[in-house]
Amino acid sequence: MAKTKAAKRKSNSNWTGADHSDRTAKRIASLQKKQRKQQQKLLAKQETDNTDINDAVKQQPKVKTSKRPRLSSQVPHNTYKRTHLAHDNQHTIEMSKLRLATSQIQRQVDFLHQRLESWDPSDPTNDFIIKEDDNGQVVVTGDVREIEQRMEVDALNRRMDEEAREKAKGEQILIEAQRGVNSSLGRRKANLRKKPRPGPETWKLRGAARPAWQVYDFDTRYVDPHIKALEDHKERMKRSINVFTLCRGRFAMEYPPTSTTNNTNNTTNSNNKQDDSELFIPPQPHCRTYLSLLTQLGSLHLTRKNYASARSSFLSVLELEGYHHPSSITNARNQLMNMYLSTNRPFAARQLWNMLPNDTSAWIRYSAALMEYVSWNLLGENGSSQINAEKALADAIKGNVYVVYALGWKDVFDRAMEYTVDVVEWGDGGESGSIMEAVEYYGCGCLEDEEEMERGLAVWLGTDGSLDWVRSFVLRVLTDEDYGRQYKDVRSVLLGWETRLAKEEEVYEKEKESTKEMSESGDIMESGDNKEEEEEPDLLMYAGMFRTAMDWLQDAGEFKKSPTDNYIVTVANDDRKETKPDAPMIFDQRSDSESDGDSGDSSEEE
Structure with missing residues (x-):
């Protein structure tokens, strides 16, 4: 038989159904046995792992937990952890903060100085606010009033556009209603109208005869931005002016809005240069902001003991603001005078108060009186006399009468005056001649801070016989008839303190x-939580304390006592500088030649 597939199908097989059943049963039994062995191995492995883990846990020693709190938990919520846990002391951290604040103020001063040097009166971006972003870069943002004005103009333009569209639409509808959409009049006029001769735009050219706008893809309205920027820069330079040149000495002045002076009237004629400088209005508030930033910069340099930089900043403020004004919007004058006293620069201080003849501040006038007293009574310098010292003290009394009583009878005012530290920390003692200025001047001697001990009453406490001299002068003016006639105006000021108060x-x-x-009307927004911190010192409270001290003095009859001359040094003028050991801390006992040399140096620096 042939070995074909059909023959194989027809042939009988040797495997029966029983053989297949046995083979299947053996296969199943083998798989079940293999599965049981795998399960046994897995269970044995799990038991071994559990035993090893338990042994490891038993062998691991117990860690002793410390009951002391972690340092990170003691860090305040508003402080960086790295700064709080640093190994630097508090002084180093404070100096780092001052250095960062100085660099920040310096960037703002440089930016505003650049804008004022090339000021464009017609520039719409003049109303700006100086800020700094997260990276420390100076960012100029527009004023809120300018933004609101732009929004109003945009809304007005949109409303006018809508009205124009409605008007045009109404006129077209009216014409169509009168003539009809397909009126014969319109078609007849269009047919009778003479048509112009077709121009080159109707030609259909091919190949090289095509026009250039079809061959090349360019915009005929393109304007070079560099050329446009150069032209704009030239126009801006023609309009720009130097505010520091035209407004020097008038930086703090504000003119009424109805002034006839026009900022845009800037002529380049050299003959009218003086007239332009007098007519040009300082752009406010930018000039005042510049003075404020420059004063802050000088204060930071003074705190960091950078006296040269602080002196340069303060002198710039004085020059820009002007020397002839009786008062200043900044405290640059006071800080500069206190710096001269603390750094032992009497000749520079003398030049400073000579440059400010109209200033009535207690910090300037009483410092001048103290230096005249030291020059006359303690150092015995040439050209100094008791008359000059008393005249300087008389000018100081005319400026602020409250300070002279606090200096002459300090012990009584120590018992009456309280919370003077708050006024010193507030830093704004008020206007010249006010009671708050006197409280701040007096409170500087009540602090233990080294920086505060170098100004105000503290300087008088470090000078021998100065307080006795002040008390003796006041008593002479009040009790002596000759002194009363000589200093008649001073006596009236001394007796009129209560009316002024x-x-x-x-x-x-x-x-x-x-x-x-x-x-209450809602015109002023309160600060909420910071209301107590921003509250100003109460003038009525300090005025009541001052009045109480004066009542004690009047009841005790202090103003009727005879003056004494215990403060006068009895040593001759020739030997006074060599034999007087207790010279004031604010002056050096130097020779006349050295004094003249220092005076020349300071004048050149000024």
Whole structure:
């Protein structure tokens, strides 16, 4: 038989159904046995692992937990952990903060100086606000008023556009209604109208005869941005002016809006240069902001003991603001005078108060009186006399009468005056001649801080016989007839302290009532949580303390006592510099030649 597939199908097989069943049963039994062995191995492995883990846990020693709190938990919520846990001391950390603040203020000063040097009166971006981003870069943002004005103009333009569209649409509808959409009049006029001769735009050219705008893809309206920027820069340079040149000495002045002076009237004629400088209005508030930033920069340099940089900043403020004004919007004058006293620069201080003849601040006038007293009574310098010292003290009394009583009778005021540290820390003692200025001047001697001990009452406490001299002069003016006639105006000021104090209290109460009414009406936004921190010192409280001290003095009859001359040094002028051991700390006992040399150096630096 042939070995074909059909023959194989027809042939009988040797495997029966029983053989297949046996083979299947053996196969299943083998698989079940193999599965049981795998399960046994897996269970044995799990038991071994559990035993090893238990042994490891038993062998591991117990860690003793410390009951002391972690340092990271003691870090305040508003402080960086790295800064709080640093190994630097508090002084190093504070100096780092001052250095960062100095660099920040310096960037703002440089930016504003650059804008004022090339000021464009017609520039719409003049109303700007100086800020700094997260990277420390100076960012100029527009004023809120400017943004609101732009929004109003945009809304007005949109409304005018809508009205124009509605008007045009109405006119077209009216014409179509009168003539009809397909009126014969319109078609006849269009047919009778003479058509122009077709121009080159109707030609259908091919190949090289095509026009250039079809061959090349360019925009005929393209304007080179560099050329446009150069032209704009030239126009801006023609309009720009140097505010530091035209407004020097008038940086703090504000003119009424109705002034006839026009900022845009800037002529380049050299003959009218003086007239332009007098007519040009300083751009405010940018000039005042520059003075404020420059004063802050000088204060930071003074705190960091960078006296040269601080002196340069303060002198720039004085020059820009002007020397002839009786008061200043900044405290640059006071800080510069205190720096001269603390760094032992009497000749520079003398030049400073000579440059400010109209200044009535207690920091300037009483410093001048103290230096005249030291020059006359302690150092015995050539050209100094008791008359000059008393004249300087008389000018100081005319400027602020409250300070002279606090200096002459310090022990009584120590018992009456309280919370003077708050006024010193506040840093704004008020206007010249006010009671708050006297409290700040007096409070500097009540602090233990080294920086505060170099100004105000503390300087008088470090000078021998200065307080006795002040008390003796006041008693002479009040009791002696000759002194009373010689210093008649000073006597009237000394006796009229109560009237002046009552006027200040009245003005303060009126301002307080007006502020309260404005806050109730919603014109003033209160700061909420920081209200207590931003609250100003109460003038009425300090005025009551001063009046109490004066009542004690009047009841004790202190103003009727005869003056004494215990403060006068009895040593001759020729031997005074060599034999006087207790010279004041603010002056050096130097020879006349050295004094003249230092005076020349300081004048050149000024």
